[in-house]
Amino acid sequence: MEKTMTFTDRLFKNVQPIWEKNHNHPFVQELGKGTLDKDKFIHYMKQDYVYLIDYSKLFSIAVTKAPNLETMQKFTQVLHDTLHFEMELHRQFAAEFGITDEELEATKPTPVNVAYTSYMLTAAHNGSLAEVVACLLPCAWDYWEIGKLLRKQYGDILASNPYRKWVETYDSETFGEGAKALIQLMDELAEGKPERELAVLEKHFQMTSKYEYLFWDMNYYKQDWPI
Numbered sequence: 001m002e003k004t005m006t007f008t009d010r011l012f013k014n015v016q017p018i019w020e021k022n023h024n025h026p027f028v029q030e031l032g033k034g035t036l037d038k039d040k041f042i043h044y045m046k047q048d049y050v051y052l053i054d055y056s057k058l059f060s061i062a063v064t065k066a067p068n069l070e071t072m073q074k075f076t077q078v079l080h081d082t083l084h085f086e087m088e089l090h091r092q093f094a095a096e097f098g099i100t101d102e103e104l105e106a107t108k109p110t111p112v113n114v115a116y117t118s119y120m121l122t123a124a125h126n127g128s129l130a131e132v133v134a135c136l137l138p139c140a141w142d143y144w145e146i147g148k149l150l151r152k153q154y155g156d157i158l159a160s161n162p163y164r165k166w167v168e169t170y171d172s173e174t175f176g177e178g179a180k181a182l183i184q185l186m187d188e189l190a191e192g193k194p195e196r197e198l199a200v201l202e203k204h205f206q207m208t209s210k211y212e213y214l215f216w217d218m219n220y221y222k223q224d225w226p227i
């Protein structure tokens with residue numbers, strides 16, 4: 001018998017046109033090849049650092065909305081991984097470029113960055129736990145997809161890539177496990193929900209996937225406030 005489609009199968013299928021655009025973005029491709037302009041990467045590291053501070057708050061909101069201890073444990077695990085593992089990568093890269101932790105933390109978020117985190121935080125504060133997960137899932141899932149894709153496309157030249165650690169981090173077991181746990185949780189939370197509510201979850205998933213595109217674009221063109 002054919003396996004029935006899960007909610008995340010549906011999300012994955014429908015988001016393909018957006019994720020393909022993300023994967024083909026010159027920022028992502030040049031990062032994988034190792035040819036990305038250093039200034040663009042620095043812009044990204046700084047913006048992503050402050051993005052992650054706000055993004056981590058989504059996990060904290062999720063803890064308060066969790067229905068049981070096991071779910072609280074899952075969220076505190078990804079919260080810990082983000083603050084101490086993912087952000088450590090940024091701190092290490094920044095140090096290589098002579099940027100201090102304080103400088104990283106003092107970064108002013110660009111319009112796209114503010115819009116992206118505000119969208120998620122508003123939905124998370126006002127919505128259900130399922131809505132929180134729908135917002136944060138593309139970040140975790142698409143980065144994992146990108147890590148795997150870049151390893152596949154450019155794995156043979158990875159040793160000479162100055163951004164090698166980036167690819168290795170997102171392609172890692174830790175991130176794969178984190179993304180899989182969130183995918184499974186999304187399916188559990190969507191179980192039995194009427195189409196009206198599923199459509200709201202899918203809207204969040206698509207919107208944050210589109211913000212991922214805008215985030216790559218903002219960094220590639222080093223967009224910022226006019227003054």
Ligand SMILES: Cc1ncc(C[n+]2csc(CCO)c2C)c(N)n1
Binds near residue numbers: 048086139144175215
């Ligand atoms: C703009 C932007 N989007 C996604 C990620 C990736 N990411 C954020 S938190 C996390 C761990 C969640 O399990 C991952 C993989 C990022 N760094 N920056």
